[in-house]
Amino acid sequence: MNDYKVKKSYPFDAIEPKWQKFWEDQGLFRVDVDNPVSKYYCLVMFPYPSAALHVGHGRNYIIGDAVARYKMMRGFCVLSTMGFDAFGLPAENAAIKGGLHPKVSTLNNIANMKRQLHQWGCGYDWPKEVISCLPEYYKWTQWVFLKLYEKGLAYKKRQAVNWCPSCQTTLANEQVVDGSCERCETKVIEKELEQWFFKITSYADRLLEDLSLLEGWPERVRTMQANWIGKSHGVDISFPVVDEKEPLHCFTTRVDTIFGATYIVLAPEHPRLGSLLRAVDNRAEVERAVSGMKAQDIITRTSTETEKVGVFTGRYAINPMTGEKIPIWVGNYVLMEYGTGSIMCVPAHDERDFQFAKRYSLPIRVVIDRPRDPLDVKSMSGAYVEEGVMVNSGPFNGISSREAMEKIADDMEKRKIGKRTVNYRLKDWLISRQRYWGAPIPIIYCKKCGIVPVPEKDLPVVLPDDVKFQPTGVSPLKGDEGFKHAKCPKCKSEAEREVDTMDTFVDSSWYFLRYLSADDPKKPFDSKRVNNWLPVDQYIGGVEHAILHLLYSRFIVKVFYDLNLVSFKEPFQRLFTQGMIIKDGAKMSKSKGNVVSPDELIERYGVDTVRLYTLFIGPPEKDAEWNDQGVEGAYRFLGRFWRLVDGINDWNVEGKVEANVLRRMAHETIKKVTDDLEGDFHFNTAISTIMELLNAVYQFRPKDETDRALLKECAKTMVLLLSPFTPHICEELWRRLGHKASVLKESWPRYEEKHLVREELEIAVQVTGRVRSRIVVPADISEEELKQKALNDEKVKSWIEGKQIKTVIIVPKRLVNIVI
RNA sequence: GCCGGGAUGGCGGAAUGGCAGACGCCUGGGACUUAAAAUCCCAUGGGAAUUAUAUUCCCGUGCCGGUUCAAGUCCGGCUCCCGGCACCA
Numbered sequence A: 001m002n003d004y005k006v007k008k009s010y011p012f013d014a015i016e017p018k019w020q021k022f023w024e025d026q027g028l029f030r031v032d033v034d035n036p037v038s039k040y041y042c043l044v045m046f047p048y049p050s051a052a053l054h055v056g057h058g059r060n061y062i063i064g065d066a067v068a069r070y071k072m073m074r075g076f077c078v079l080s081t082m083g084f085d086a087f088g089l090p091a092e093n094a095a096i097k098g099g100l101h102p103k104v105s106t107l108n109n110i111a112n113m114k115r116q117l118h119q120w121g122c123g124y125d126w127p128k129e130v131i132s133c134l135p136e137y138y139k140w141t142q143w144v145f146l147k148l149y150e151k152g153l154a155y156k157k158r159q160a161v162n163w164c165p166s167c168q169t170t171l172a173n174e175q176v177v178d179g180s181c182e183r184c185e186t187k188v189i190e191k192e193l194e195q196w197f198f199k200i201t202s203y204a205d206r207l208l209e210d211l212s213l214l215e216g217w218p219e220r221v222r223t224m225q226a227n228w229i230g231k232s233h234g235v236d237i238s239f240p241v242v243d244e245k246e247p248l249h250c251f252t253t254r255v256d257t258i259f260g261a262t263y264i265v266l267a268p269e270h271p272r273l274g275s276l277l278r279a280v281d282n283r284a285e286v287e288r289a290v291s292g293m294k295a296q297d298i299i300t301r302t303s304t305e306t307e308k309v310g311v312f313t314g315r316y317a318i319n320p321m322t323g324e325k326i327p328i329w330v331g332n333y334v335l336m337e338y339g340t341g342s343i344m345c346v347p348a349h350d351e352r353d354f355q356f357a358k359r360y361s362l363p364i365r366v367v368i369d370r371p372r373d374p375l376d377v378k379s380m381s382g383a384y385v386e387e388g389v390m391v392n393s394g395p396f397n398g399i400s401s402r403e404a405m406e407k408i409a410d411d412m413e414k415r416k417i418g419k420r421t422v423n424y425r426l427k428d429w430l431i432s433r434q435r436y437w438g439a440p441i442p443i444i445y446c447k448k449c450g451i452v453p454v455p456e457k458d459l460p461v462v463l464p465d466d467v468k469f470q471p472t473g474v475s476p477l478k479g480d481e482g483f484k485h486a487k488c489p490k491c492k493s494e495a496e497r498e499v500d501t502m503d504t505f506v507d508s509s510w511y512f513l514r515y516l517s518a519d520d521p522k523k524p525f526d527s528k529r530v531n532n533w534l535p536v537d538q539y540i541g542g543v544e545h546a547i548l549h550l551l552y553s554r555f556i557v558k559v560f561y562d563l564n565l566v567s568f569k570e571p572f573q574r575l576f577t578q579g580m581i582i583k584d585g586a587k588m589s590k591s592k593g594n595v596v597s598p599d600e601l602i603e604r605y606g607v608d609t610v611r612l613y614t615l616f617i618g619p620p621e622k623d624a625e626w627n628d629q630g631v632e633g634a635y636r637f638l639g640r641f642w643r644l645v646d647g648i649n650d651w652n653v654e655g656k657v658e659a660n661v662l663r664r665m666a667h668e669t670i671k672k673v674t675d676d677l678e679g680d681f682h683f684n685t686a687i688s689t690i691m692e693l694l695n696a697v698y699q700f701r702p703k704d705e706t707d708r709a710l711l712k713e714c715a716k717t718m719v720l721l722l723s724p725f726t727p728h729i730c731e732e733l734w735r736r737l738g739h740k741a742s743v744l745k746e747s748w749p750r751y752e753e754k755h756l757v758r759e760e761l762e763i764a765v766q767v768t769g770r771v772r773s774r775i776v777v778p779a780d781i782s783e784e785e786l787k788q789k790a791l792n793d794e795k796v797k798s799w800i801e802g803k804q805i806k807t808v809i810i811v812p813k814r815l816v817n818i819v820i
Numbered sequence B: 001g002c003c004g005g006g007a008u009g010g011c012g013g014a015a016u017g018g019c020a021g022a023c024g025c026c027u028g029g030g031a032c033u034u035a036a037a038a039u040c041c042c043a044u045g046g047g048a049a050u051u052a053u054a055u056u057c058c059c060g061u062g063c064c065g066g067u068u069c070a071a072g073u074c075c076g077g078c079u080c081c082c083g084g085c086a087c088c089a
Helices: A012-026 A055-073 A089-096 A102-119 A135-150 A200-213 A219-229 A255-260 A283-294 A298-302 A351-360 A401-414 A511-517 A527-533 A548-562 A598-605 A607-616 A628-645 A659-678 A683-698 A705-722 A727-736 A783-791 A794-800
Strands: A039-044 A077-081 A154-164 A169-171 A189-198 A232-239 A248-252 A263-266 A310-318 A325-331 A342-345 A418-423 A443-446 A450-453 A485-487 A494-497 A538-542 A575-578 A581-583 A760-767 A770-778 A807-811 A815-819
Touching (some): A012 A102, A012 A607, A012 A727, A039 A055, A055 A575, A055 A581, A055 A598, A055 A607, A089 A102, A135 A154, A135 A450, A135 A511, A135 A548, A200 A219, A200 A548, A219 A548, A232 A255, A232 A401, A248 A255, A248 A263, A248 A342, A255 A401, A263 A310, A283 A310, A283 A325, A310 A351, A325 A351, A342 A351, A401 A418, A511 A527, A598 A607, A598 A628, A607 A628, A607 A683, A607 A727, A628 A683, A628 A705, A628 A727, A659 A705, A683 A705, A760 A783, A760 A794, A770 A783, A770 A794, A783 A794, A783 A807, A783 A815
Parallel strands (some): A039 A077, A039 A538, A538 A575, A760 A815
Antiparallel strands (some): A154 A169, A154 A189, A232 A418, A310 A325, A443 A450, A443 A494, A485 A494, A760 A770, A807 A815
8 A cells, every 4th residue: 555645535434433333223234033024034154253354255245235235225124144153173273383272263253353344334133143163052053963863864984084194183185285194294094984974865866856946046056066966877787796695786877888898896995895805816916006096085086187097806797788707806996985886897888997998908899889980999099978779789789779778777677687776976974073173073972872962951062171282183172081071871871972073064054043043042943933034035155165065054954844843945045156356366365465455445445445346346256356456446436426416516517418318327227226136136237337327427517406306316316226335425425415314214216117218229230240330210210211211321322332132130229230 | 087167458347149348447638736636528459541630441259160141149179267076164
């Protein structure tokens, strides 16, 4: 920032705090949730408490606040709430590095964020605030766990995790850099831990089906969710194993290619592997290769770029359709998480299998052919994955592969060698975290009674404050004897607590219900209230949450629905995902050092300027580049606006704009702004239309009382239209225009159709698609007259002279195209 | 790699298949001023022709091709960039 003082265009520093206090004192954002009349639940994704908000964060809250204010003016009873997703890894990591206790730093951060939100003029029903790291909240997160446990939807199983042997801790995929721990660079290994899961897979079908109910969601988010769930139909085929009783199961979506299955590949983690290798001579060698594959991370393994590596187990299976003996391999590109962890390989018709077969010289057999251009194995450079005609497939030869898909499945089901199944890519939700700063999982392990849930009356299982944060990576809870010690709720004997905490996504999967009963000590939420208020009318947040958070929230709500706790199937009626704010080509973040602090900007220009620029910067669903000079433009506009409405402007221009044009523009502006707010929240175009209106007003010179009344009407309209975006200046100007009540209590301006009508239109005249002239015609001209007028235009004449006119296309109110 | 999205002047962006570049920024010029700031007005995609200084023409929406009277917009094939990928939230 330059050090000279800018002369203020208007006294924002005096008016902004004044109106913030006014809204707060008047309780304009407080809602009596038991008496909703035309309710509107406007929800912004609650944030993780970071040290200070930058202008990139601001976009989310400013959009939410603009929507809430607009809906209030439309007469809705708007509930707009705020809370904090306060558990999480960064606060704990900071504590380990010698920083403050997570509870202290988190609550400090929350206090600062609340100061900033207030400073931004964002109105919330603060008494309903929720903070997920406080026992009053996480007591009920634990209750959610118990409900899922009762329903059989929470279970324990062994699962491989990324483990750093030096830090003695679990790592997220993002903490693994090139196979090593990001902190100490030790090689990361796979380790199996007993962990808690939520059975989201049993809701896979409903989560997929009900996407069709979500018409108010962006199509891309629905597509991403559908792909994430990844439903596929196929056949589970039993392959008998030579010298074994138990067959191997392979799931395939391409049963039509079964006659071309020339080998089988197992995932390195496949449970049958140990027994299959028992009697194999080079067992040690094979196992070494297998552990090498396990060391690769998932992203590398599934990449088609990564070299497919494998090892032959020395064992064989039987292709149940051909009766052939086919080898069983282990390969890095097969994942235990998907399907059955073993695949039948058809190199001629699957790209990955093709690469693998080439590398290890495994047989390739074409079973689906292209009739026009038959395939030849010797010359194939890749797999043929399209449909075609069956060949080399015994009784199925000659029919189409599509038809064969059904016939072969029927045949296999009849002979009991295969079964049609549905498979999902979606995995169960792993909720265990070996960390301190999260809600403890309410489970007790008793030597006699086994796994015993903590009874509801004993909740919350309180997170002990007095723990040691050490850089060993071991969860502080694990070393806390006082916490670990518990009495079995059933038999009262000595027992141990679960020391893992829950994934923070559990906290955030139900918070929108808690807002309605934030201070209720007896229950997590009130069914009657949530049934009145939900689904959320408008949910607003970052597109980075398009899959996980939204899917988990949908899942938990469906579980509550099944428990008769709520009467709605989906939590969020409409979803808006806003884009990120970019600075110098990268996402704004503290670590990249490209953050723009709102505090300085607010001091210099006032918060309405920052809000206006944030909304004007671009279409809100797209990423946008922050530009400090653009802020200046927003500030200039507000100064112009202020001077006009406050009446101190004595512009001395000729009246270029006529009264009837100005009136029409005013009504067009109301229509455009309203349409933008009712549609996709394109604040940028709404604001630019208001700017055009202001520019026109500056070109208008009132001549008489009628003109002055029109001018005043325009001023009033602009104050109301801008008030959701820049509420402080508008609240102030509204008073100066002589009104007593808050703009929020005012109703949204209406436009009149009769004022939108134009008397004359400018029509473009094209000659074979190129604009050659423009003509002004009466708005009610007939097509024939228009055509004649176009043909007789001087400029047009010179282009069509001596040419034959093929046809004339007329687009009403827009153009005439003369095709020669 | 897989899934989703994007690419338009010097910059952010605007455009129901129908006049590309609204609005804002930057820049240049002018008015006001002792001067500056602020403010107000005008110009502003690139190239060319004419000097009649107003107008005309040509080229332009990441790249290659197609459909159409007409394509930033639709179709096919690429390139590059961004988000998510299950322990960041």
